Amino acid sequence: MLDVLFFCEGTYPYVSGGVSSWIHQLMTGMPDLKFGILYLATSEKEERECKYQLPPNLQEMVEFYLYDFVEFPGHSAGSKARAWSEVAPFLKGIFSGEGQSFDRAYSALCGEQGVPVLSFHDLSRSRASWDLLLEVYENNFRHASFSDFFWSWRYAHYPLYKLFSARIPQARVYHAVTTGWCGLLGAIASRRYNRPLLLTEHGLYVNERRIEISQADWILVDAPRRGQLEVGLGTFKELWINLFLGLGKVCYREAEQIFTLFEGNRKLQVEYGAPAEGIEIIPNGVNVEALSTAGQRALAEAPDKFRVGFVGRIVPIKDIKTLIKAARIVAQQVPEVEFYLCGPAEEDPEYFAECRTLVDALGLGQVIRFTGPVNVRDYYPCFDVQVLTSISEGQPLVILEGFCAGLPCVASDVGACREMILGRGPEDEALGPAGVVTWVGNARQTAEAILSLYRDPGLRLKMAVAARERVRRFYDQKQLLESYHRIYQEAAAQPGRKPARAGVS
Amino acid sequence: MAGIGFKLRAYTQEGTLGGLFRGYYHAALVAAGPWILTVISLVVVQYLMRVQGDETRLFLELIIYVYSWTLITTAPLQLVVTRYLADQLDAQRLSAHMPTLVSVTVISAILHFFLGTLFILFVDINWFMRFTAVALFVLVAETWLVMAFIGALRAYHLVASSFVTGTAVSLLAAYTLGRYFSVNGYLMGMVAGQCAVLAVALASLAREFEFDRSFNWTWLRYFRLAPALPLAGLVYYASVWMTLMFYWWGPEGYLIQPRILYAFPTIDLASFYAQMTIIPTITAFYVHCETSFYEDYRGFYNSILTKRPLELIREARKRLKFRLRDSLFALFLVQVAVTVGALTFAPQLQLLLHWNDGERYMFRNVCLGAVPQVMLLFCQVILFYFQLYRDALWSSLVTFLGCLVGAFLTLRMGQDSYGLGLLLGASLGCLVGYIRLFRQIDQLEYLTFSKQPMAEAVEFDPSMMDAQGHLGRTIVQNGKRLV
Numbered sequence: 001m002l003d004v005l006f007f008c009e010g011t012y013p014y015v016s017g018g019v020s021s022w023i024h025q026l027m028t029g030m031p032d033l034k035f036g037i038l039y040l041a042t043s044e045k046e047e048r049e050c051k052y053q054l055p056p057n058l059q060e061m062v063e064f065y066l067y068d069f070v071e072f073p074g075h076s077a078g079s080k081a082r083a084w085s086e087v088a089p090f091l092k093g094i095f096s097g098e099g100q101s102f103d104r105a106y107s108a109l110c111g112e113q114g115v116p117v118l119s120f121h122d123l124s125r126s127r128a129s130w131d132l133l134l135e136v137y138e139n140n141f142r143h144a145s146f147s148d149f150f151w152s153w154r155y156a157h158y159p160l161y162k163l164f165s166a167r168i169p170q171a172r173v174y175h176a177v178t179t180g181w182c183g184l185l186g187a188i189a190s191r192r193y194n195r196p197l198l199l200t201e202h203g204l205y206v207n208e209r210r211i212e213i214s215q216a217d218w219i220l221v222d223a224p225r226r227g228q229l230e231v232g233l234g235t236f237k238e239l240w241i242n243l244f245l246g247l248g249k250v251c252y253r254e255a256e257q258i259f260t261l262f263e264g265n266r267k268l269q270v271e272y273g274a275p276a277e278g279i280e281i282i283p284n285g286v287n288v289e290a291l292s293t294a295g296q297r298a299l300a301e302a303p304d305k306f307r308v309g310f311v312g313r314i315v316p317i318k319d320i321k322t323l324i325k326a327a328r329i330v331a332q333q334v335p336e337v338e339f340y341l342c343g344p345a346e347e348d349p350e351y352f353a354e355c356r357t358l359v360d361a362l363g364l365g366q367v368i369r370f371t372g373p374v375n376v377r378d379y380y381p382c383f384d385v386q387v388l389t390s391i392s393e394g395q396p397l398v399i400l401e402g403f404c405a406g407l408p409c410v411a412s413d414v415g416a417c418r419e420m421i422l423g424r425g426p427e428d429e430a431l432g433p434a435g436v437v438t439w440v441g442n443a444r445q446t447a448e449a450i451l452s453l454y455r456d457p458g459l460r461l462k463m464a465v466a467a468r469e470r471v472r473r474f475y476d477q478k479q480l481l482e483s484y485h486r487i488y489q490e491a492a493a494q495p496g497r498k499p500a501r502a503g504v505s
Numbered sequence: 506m507a508g509i510g511f512k513l514r515a516y517t518q519e520g521t522l523g524g525l526f527r528g529y530y531h532a533a534l535v536a537a538g539p540w541i542l543t544v545i546s547l548v549v550v551q552y553l554m555r556v557q558g559d560e561t562r563l564f565l566e567l568i569i570y571v572y573s574w575t576l577i578t579t580a581p582l583q584l585v586v587t588r589y590l591a592d593q594l595d596a597q598r599l600s601a602h603m604p605t606l607v608s609v610t611v612i613s614a615i616l617h618f619f620l621g622t623l624f625i626l627f628v629d630i631n632w633f634m635r636f637t638a639v640a641l642f643v644l645v646a647e648t649w650l651v652m653a654f655i656g657a658l659r660a661y662h663l664v665a666s667s668f669v670t671g672t673a674v675s676l677l678a679a680y681t682l683g684r685y686f687s688v689n690g691y692l693m694g695m696v697a698g699q700c701a702v703l704a705v706a707l708a709s710l711a712r713e714f715e716f717d718r719s720f721n722w723t724w725l726r727y728f729r730l731a732p733a734l735p736l737a738g739l740v741y742y743a744s745v746w747m748t749l750m751f752y753w754w755g756p757e758g759y760l761i762q763p764r765i766l767y768a769f770p771t772i773d774l775a776s777f778y779a780q781m782t783i784i785p786t787i788t789a790f791y792v793h794c795e796t797s798f799y800e801d802y803r804g805f806y807n808s809i810l811t812k813r814p815l816e817l818i819r820e821a822r823k824r825l826k827f828r829l830r831d832s833l834f835a836l837f838l839v840q841v842a843v844t845v846g847a848l849t850f851a852p853q854l855q856l857l858l859h860w861n862d863g864e865r866y867m868f869r870n871v872c873l874g875a876v877p878q879v880m881l882l883f884c885q886v887i888l889f890y891f892q893l894y895r896d897a898l899w900s901s902l903v904t905f906l907g908c909l910v911g912a913f914l915t916l917r918m919g920q921d922s923y924g925l926g927l928l929l930g931a932s933l934g935c936l937v938g939y940i941r942l943f944r945q946i947d948q949l950e951y952l953t954f955s956k957q958p959m960a961e962a963v964e965f966d967p968s969m970m971d972a973q974g975h976l977g978r979t980i981v982q983n984g985k986r987l988v
Contacts, residue, residue, distance in 0.1 A: 060982055064977045069962040142814060146812075
């Protein structure tokens with residue numbers, strides 16, 4: 001049996017990034033434990049390439065295809081009417097952003113003896129499922145396009161039903177790294193095998209989905225009705241957001257322990273329905289010792305150049321366009337500046353093409369270089385400043401890695417960036433700032449921050465000292481690994497899962 | 506999260522709706538057209554041969570057997586192919602038509618040759634006559650199928666140029682050759698006529714539709730996808746013809762030839778005349794289908810496609826239901842009026858057509874049965890239209906049982922009541938059919954939406970599931986990468 005099974009969606013081991021690195025770090029840092037991964041993929045057809053060298057203690061990995069629409073056969077037994085009365089409150093609640101009655105729905109959907117009472121056909125095509133759909137529509141969406149509601153319902157529910165039939169390896173501890181589908185799967189696993197569920201949120205899944213759904217152009221925004229001046233996000237975007245909010249609440253209720261990286265996230269978790277007490281903050285950690293040792297330099301030393309580095313994926317959430325605009329302002333005043341954008345660009349080729357077009361349009365072809373995926377350890381020592389213009393972040397590991405190399409950071413005020421740069425608590429703050437915090441999406445402020453560091457080498461040096469000390473004292477990987485090792489051992493020693501929380505709102 | 510689009514099944518799109526509509530309308534034409542032409546052919550031949558002897562009777566009964574049995578045996582093929590062609594038309598795969606026709610005719614030829622040979626071996630006639638009778642059986646079956654093609658492909662002009670002309674030619678040739686070569690001559694004439702029909706129709710179809718291969722067998726999978734469709738057609742035709750055939754083997758039926766060629770000419774003749782009373786109503790139904798029903802049907806699906814709230818979709822469905830109900834009632838009144846007229850003038854017809862009293866009673870009985878029969882036909886067409894094949898099958902089965910029970914009862918009641926089995930069977934079939942039809946229309950939103958397939962659906966493969974019925978794919982097991 002596995003010691004710990006992670007539930008991953010769009011992260012480890014196929015997508016590199018903060019969460020993936022964190023999972024890899026935990027597995028490689030605890031060679032005495034046996035790990036497993038349940039990876040939620042959109043489709044089996046989707047191309048995936050492993051971005052990490054899988055550690056030997058990764059014993060099992062299962063892929064589950066969320067949006068491969070397979071009408072799989074169901075086994076059903078028992079009273080369907082009673083089962084519907086158990087499932088209906090849960091399904092209705094999910095569409096209102098509530099996560100209640102999961103326990104009752106679970107027994108109907110998974111069955112007491114492993115034989116579900118409602119089959120997939122019952123849930124998706126039966127008269128009872130239609131009546132439930134009508135009830136939700138009539139109560140909440142009666143003026144909206146029915147066909148759009150129907151398809152939203154169906155596409156939202158399909159993965160929901162399918163997850164209850166997922167193959168889940170047995171483990172002593174289940175660990176979800178987001179809420180949403182992963183969180184629900186964690187809740188199912190916890191009940192199926194009577195083992196505790198842990199939840200660690202880096203970025204907030206609900207928040208990220210909210211941003212994504214708000215920008216989605218495939219979801220219908222209904223026209224304003226007579227006398228209505230604004231429609232806001234529209235019926236269907238709200239419906240999808242509610243779904244993820246509801247799934248989040250299920251996970252908060254079912255998880256025995258909830259962790260996050262920093263205080264800002266904790267407050268948001270509470271806002272999204274997590275219990276106010278009992279959320280523990282365990283910040284990210286990096287291998288300070290290894291990262292502090294100077295690696296091989298990727299770029300030749302050039303004292304006449306001022307090098308600014310960005311490390312991360314070239315994706316909209318990193319707001320690369322603001323960084324490019326800031327680079328233009330800096331380049332106008334500092335001709336010797338060079339920007340290195342280090343990270344994979346294949347995740348969103350369209351966005352990458354837009355960024356390249358912007359670079360060409362602003363005449364920055366000689367200033368900005370996209371390196372693609374590289375060993376960033378060889379780049380940190382070459383940079384003078386690190387910059388991060390994300391519109392959403394958790395606790396970016398790249399800032400900590402840069403700190404290890406004594407690299408000051410200019411970062412937007414998202415996630416844990418402020419407390420990482422300016423300090424968390426009096427002891428930390430006393431070390432002084434390790435960079436500059438800017439407003440989100442503000443190219444001019446970002447440029448001015450870079451320019452201020454360029455103009456004042458003494459300030460850069462001071463910040464470098466603070467950065468090194470901060471990461472050594474508060475973000476060392478050893479502390480992270482010790483904390484989670486203890487948590488896993490305690491959870492694994494439990495005879496079974498504890499009852500779900502009742503008070504999650 | 507994947508970018509998920511919203512799409513309804515292709516058939517609810519405008520072009521597809523039209524395709525389905527026309528497909529099933531022509532299935533109606535296929536249902537009525539051959540019947541009407543059969544009736545006309547037989548009535549004409551029978552009228553011309555009336556005063557002649559036994560040999561003519563043999564010819565006439567062979568023709569009745571050929572026409573009646575081929576209509577029953579080709580019904581499943583006709584309906585399946587009509588549905589398949591409607592789908593192909595919607596997908597604009599025109600090159601599939603001719604290969605489909607070729608494969609259907611091959612299957613039909615083999616099937617009917619086998620069935621015809623099996624039957625004719627038991628009939629005590631000479632080998633030449635056996636050969637021509639089997640050839641006619643095969644050719645008439647092919648003709649029905651070609652006509653179904655012409656209807657499904659909307660190549661209506663070919664109906665006039667080939668089928669009607671060919672039928673006329675075959676009647677003429679049969680009559681002319683029959684005068685010199687007796688039954689052999691009649692049969693040869695009919696065979697020649699049917700060959701002409703097929704030759705003209707196939708040549709015209711081949712000229713109009715391009716094809717890139719000889720055969721297409723994909724239509725056969727519709728037997729698996731919608732088994733109730735061919736069964737409903739088979740049982741419906743079997744029911745209607747059974748009300749006639751039943752009496753061939755009854756106490757008044759007699760052997761035209763030793764062994765199995767039984768007949769009861771009295772009811773055959775009366776039935777054929779009576780069946781002509783449905784022609785005006787079928788024409789009215791055609792007009793109705795092309796106009797108001799199609800508009801309402803399209804209106805319902807358009808209300809979904811144009812993203813209306815449920816309330817408006819329901820209104821469109823109610824409008825469809827009420828207007829359909831009113832139209833069907835109007836069609837019923839038309840049929841009642843024609844039937845009342847036919848019954849009123851039955852004595853005059855008796856004098857004009859030299860009927861005996863038995864024939865007049867049976868004419869009356871079948872006329873009465875034709876009222877529910879034509880309404881049942883409309884019900885079946887509309888059920889096919891909404892793809893409610895199971896309901897159509899139930900209605901056909903009830904009709905079949907009703908006709909069977911009715912025919913048994915009339916045997917006890919005496920000759921005056923012969924033919925009333927159709928009245929009972931078709932009435933019960935109508936009752937079941939319309940109750941089911943309107944119940945289904947009442948839940949049309951549910952039926953429409955719940956049958957929608959998921960976009961980019963993946964076919965279930967048992968390897969996707971483990972022994973516990975759980976889905977997923979193991980990538981790493983015991984530390985070893987499997988994929």
